[in-house]
Amino acid sequence: MLAWEHGYKIGQWEMDAEHLILFSLLNQLDININADLADECIYDVLAALDAYIDYHFAHEEALMKAWDYPHLESHSALHHQFMNEIARLRELVKGGDTVRGALKVRGFVLEWLLNHIMETDVDYARFIAEKSKKSSA
Numbered sequence: 001m002l003a004w005e006h007g008y009k010i011g012q013w014e015m016d017a018e019h020l021i022l023f024s025l026l027n028q029l030d031i032n033i034n035a036d037l038a039d040e041c042i043y044d045v046l047a048a049l050d051a052y053i054d055y056h057f058a059h060e061e062a063l064m065k066a067w068d069y070p071h072l073e074s075h076s077a078l079h080h081q082f083m084n085e086i087a088r089l090r091e092l093v094k095g096g097d098t099v100r101g102a103l104k105v106r107g108f109v110l111e112w113l114l115n116h117i118m119e120t121d122v123d124y125a126r127f128i129a130e131k132s133k134k135s136s137a
Helices: 013-034 038-066 072-094 098-136
Strands: none
Touching: 013 038, 013 098, 038 072, 038 098, 072 098
């Protein structure tokens, strides 16, 4: 299981809260895999992940747009790559290999979340913090 740590915060409280929810979804999948319930939960987890990721990405991109973040387009492209990989993994699960698919979803989302938050999201959060500081000075 992945424990939320202070170091995962990017300093944008709404995004941090949404990232925490994504961690929770991932942990729910992990709990079900460890309880040999991957077959029963993978479709629900994928549906929840789809719905919440759509919401989160739209919210995050709106925030970047509102602050005129110069790398919005490349950041958005990363979001689309994530969604494409989730779609590919969904097809693997539909192919009947639910346990393997659940493990792949868990591994992919875990790696992606950590890398995306700690590298890509930190960049726009820094940009917004600096711009906010300049506009309030």
